[in-house]
Amino acid sequence: MIRFENITKIYPPNTVALKDVSFEVKEKEFICLVGKSGAGKTTLLKILLAREEPTKGKVFFEGQNVHEIKPNELPELRKRIGSVFQDYKLLSSKTTYENVAYIMEVLGRSDEEISRDVPKVLEIVGLTERANHFPAQLSAGEHQRAAIARALIHRPDVILADEPTGNLDPYNTSDIIRLLLKINELGTTIILSTHNKEIINSLGKRVISLEEGRVIRDEPKGRFIL
Amino acid sequence: MLTSIKRIIRLGWASFSRDGGAITTTVFILVLTISLVTCIFFLKGISQILISNLEEKVDISVYFKEDTTEQEILSVKQELCQVSDEENIEYISKEQALEIFVERHKEDLVLMASLEEIAINPFLASLNIRASDPVKYEEIADFLEGAVFEASVEKIDYNQRRPVIERIFSLTDSFKKIGIGISVLLVLLSFLVVLNTTRLAIYNLKQEVEVQKLVGASNWFIRGPFLVQGVIAGTIAALISFVIFGLGCLVFSSNINALFSDLNIWQYFTNNVLTIILIQLVTGIGLGVSSSIIAIRKYLKV
Numbered sequence: 001m002i003r004f005e006n007i008t009k010i011y012p013p014n015t016v017a018l019k020d021v022s023f024e025v026k027e028k029e030f031i032c033l034v035g036k037s038g039a040g041k042t043t044l045l046k047i048l049l050a051r052e053e054p055t056k057g058k059v060f061f062e063g064q065n066v067h068e069i070k071p072n073e074l075p076e077l078r079k080r081i082g083s084v085f086q087d088y089k090l091l092s093s094k095t096t097y098e099n100v101a102y103i104m105e106v107l108g109r110s111d112e113e114i115s116r117d118v119p120k121v122l123e124i125v126g127l128t129e130r131a132n133h134f135p136a137q138l139s140a141g142e143h144q145r146a147a148i149a150r151a152l153i154h155r156p157d158v159i160l161a162d163e164p165t166g167n168l169d170p171y172n173t174s175d176i177i178r179l180l181l182k183i184n185e186l187g188t189t190i191i192l193s194t195h196n197k198e199i200i201n202s203l204g205k206r207v208i209s210l211e212e213g214r215v216i217r218d219e220p221k222g223r224f225i226l
Numbered sequence: 227m228l229t230s231i232k233r234i235i236r237l238g239w240a241s242f243s244r245d246g247g248a249i250t251t252t253v254f255i256l257v258l259t260i261s262l263v264t265c266i267f268f269l270k271g272i273s274q275i276l277i278s279n280l281e282e283k284v285d286i287s288v289y290f291k292e293d294t295t296e297q298e299i300l301s302v303k304q305e306l307c308q309v310s311d312e313e314n315i316e317y318i319s320k321e322q323a324l325e326i327f328v329e330r331h332k333e334d335l336v337l338m339a340s341l342e343e344i345a346i347n348p349f350l351a352s353l354n355i356r357a358s359d360p361v362k363y364e365e366i367a368d369f370l371e372g373a374v375f376e377a378s379v380e381k382i383d384y385n386q387r388r389p390v391i392e393r394i395f396s397l398t399d400s401f402k403k404i405g406i407g408i409s410v411l412l413v414l415l416s417f418l419v420v421l422n423t424t425r426l427a428i429y430n431l432k433q434e435v436e437v438q439k440l441v442g443a444s445n446w447f448i449r450g451p452f453l454v455q456g457v458i459a460g461t462i463a464a465l466i467s468f469v470i471f472g473l474g475c476l477v478f479s480s481n482i483n484a485l486f487s488d489l490n491i492w493q494y495f496t497n498n499v500l501t502i503i504l505i506q507l508v509t510g511i512g513l514g515v516s517s518s519i520i521a522i523r524k525y526l527k528v
Contacts, residue, residue: 049440071445078442089437106443108230154441 001027001189002048002158007057009043009213017043018054019213025191027157030184032200033193034224035210041193044210045160048191049081050074079107082151082188086163088143090135096122096146097131103153117153125149125179141172148179158189165196173199200224230447238454241427248423249459255419256463257470259412260509264471266405267505271494273398279488280394286363287383288370289350294378296351302375303353309369314356323349350380417517420459424452424521435526449522453515460514464506471495471502 002025009018018040025031033041046052048059050066059066061077069077090099097118104114122128125145130138138146144164151159161180165173177199184190194200200207200223207222208215217225242249290299296319303315318326324347331337341348357363370382428435431451438448472495479492495502 051439075442075444078440080442083440089433089440091434091437103437103441105233106438106441106447108227108233108444108447110229150441 001025001029001062002191003060004044004048005058005060007044007047007054007059009040009047009052010055016213018047021057021210021213021215023208023215023218025158025189028184028187028189030181030190030203030205031192032203032205032207032222033191033210034195034200034207036195039210040213041210042162045083045162045191045193048160049078049083079154080157082154082156082159084144084147084151084159084161084164086166088135088147090143090146090150092135095132095134096127096138096142096149099135099146100149100153103150107154121149121153124152124182139172140167140169141175144168144172144176145179148176148183152183152188156188158191159183161190161192161194163194164192165194165199170198177203197224230444234447234450235454237451238458241431241451242455242458245423245427245430248426252416252419252423252459253463253466255412255416256459256510256513257466259409259416259513260463260467260506261470262405262409262412263509264467264502264506266402266409267498267502268471268491268494269398269401269405271498272489272491273394275489275494276486277394286355286357286366286370288353288355288375289380289383290352290378291380292350294351298378299351299353302378306353306355306366306369309366316354316356318352318354320347320349320351323347323352413513416513420456420514420517421521423459424456424518425525427452427455428521428525449526452522452526453518456514456518457511458514460510460512461507462510463514464503464510467506467510468503 004021004023007018007021008016010016021040021044033044035041043052047054048061048066050069053067061080064077066077091102094102100121101114101118104117109117119128119131122131125148127142127145127149130142130146133142135143135146144167148159148161148164151161159180164180165176168176173196180190180192181203204221206220207217207224209217209222209225288302290302296317299317303317306315327349328338328341355366357366367382370379435448475492475495479490482489482491
């Protein structure tokens with residue numbers, strides 16, 4: 001489904017963020033990208049979203065080189081990839097419901113679809129009761145669940161979760177991971193970037209370890225070893 | 227498609243109403259620019275009205291010497307009719323001239339007393355010529371100033387009005403040049419202000435734009451609201467200018483009418499209402515949209 005081929009990213013003047021990174025992600029797979037801060041995890045995800053150009057190498061999404069996609073066709077790629085961030089990126093002026101509905105509005109979905117799908121997704125992430133709360137009224141865990149609901153709403157094929165538990169306590173962390181596993185079981189590919197040892201060790205999923213921009217380990221049922 | 231357009235407009239309005247201070251400045255500067263452009267239109271129209279009214283009023287009066295007989299004057303009239311093809315030539319005898327003067331100034335007792343004092347009729351017989359085409363006056367004046375009539379013509383009253391017309395032409399021309407100069411400056415200023423407001427709006431909505439990009443919103447869905455914001459600012463500024471001009475014309479019409487009896491600016495406003503609103507909308511929306519487009523291209527990377 002996704003293939004990184006010899007990706008190198010050098011930020012001027014000569015900071016190497018990624019060096020010769022190659023791996024493949026299969027459909028419905030759950031992948032953990034691990035590494036210290038600055039190991040290149042976020043850069044890799046940005047390159048997949050075509051928000052960054054690699055200095056060298058190619059990224060293929062279902063056989064198509066994402067960096068050869070014309071700018072006006074990029075939205076189509078991004079519609080198929082949902083993103084969840086450590087800083088949530090929720091819009092503070094909108095309620096939980098509106099934050100999720102906003103994505104469907106942006107994508108041109110009808111009002112009927114919005115009022116049908118948003119409550120369903122909020123139910124999946126357990127935020128039905130918080131639908132009319134603004135982000136400032138939500139806890140950190142609820143923020144992240146709202147962000148996941150937003151990433152899920154357009155039914156993407158892949159979810160990129162970049163340090164989604166970075167700001168959460170252990171209870172909320174396991175809550176979010178359970179949610180991501182549930183989404184994966186429903187058929188969505190998950191790429192989870194984290195440096196949380198406990199999560200990785202408890203998951204028993206494929207782990208790709210990055211160090212100073214290089215892949216140092218790629219194990220089908222990996223553990224957190226750095 | 228229609229749903230997306232509706233949403234783009236709604237987002238544009240939301241962004242517009244959120245930027246309070248910057249938007250007020252934008253609308254204010256746009257109102258100034260639109261008003262000045264409208265002023266130039268008014269100036270052009272009003273000067274045309276004034277000049278054509280003055281031209282209508284232009285006539286030539288030929289005053290004949292004391293000893294010229296009525297017969298001689300009528301034969302000049304005859305000749306003039308043939309030369310200039312003008313039929314609107316009126317003979318005013320000495321007596322009629324006196325009657326007209328008395329009628330016009332009967333309230334002025336001092337003037338009437340002095341007229342009685344001199345005990346003679348001081349007025350001269352004249353021919354009053356009103357040409358159908360103002361261009362002909364020069365030709366008629368030249369004809370009358372010719373040697374043939376030198377003996378009988380006392381004076382020709384024509385040139386006295388020419389400087390007034392020339393003065394109006396030169397004044398309106400100067401006003402127009404100054405107006406266009408200031409307009410160009412204001413257009414540039416408005417352009418920069420709208421550009422900056424759009425830039426500020428893009429900055430304020432940075433997070434929304436980022437989210438839109440991430441989920442795959444189309445480029446036009448991202449850019450559209452900022453363009454709509456420019457259209458809204460331009461339209462509101464045009465409507466404010468329209469109201470200002472409408473009220474201004476209504477309120478000051480009678481005052482201006484007292485100064486220039488031929489000029490009714492309220493009537494001019496109502497007669498040209500569609501052109502005026504069109505000029506104002508085109509100026510406002512044109513400026514709003516063009517500067518928004520440049521700001522979007524420069525500051526909004528999609």
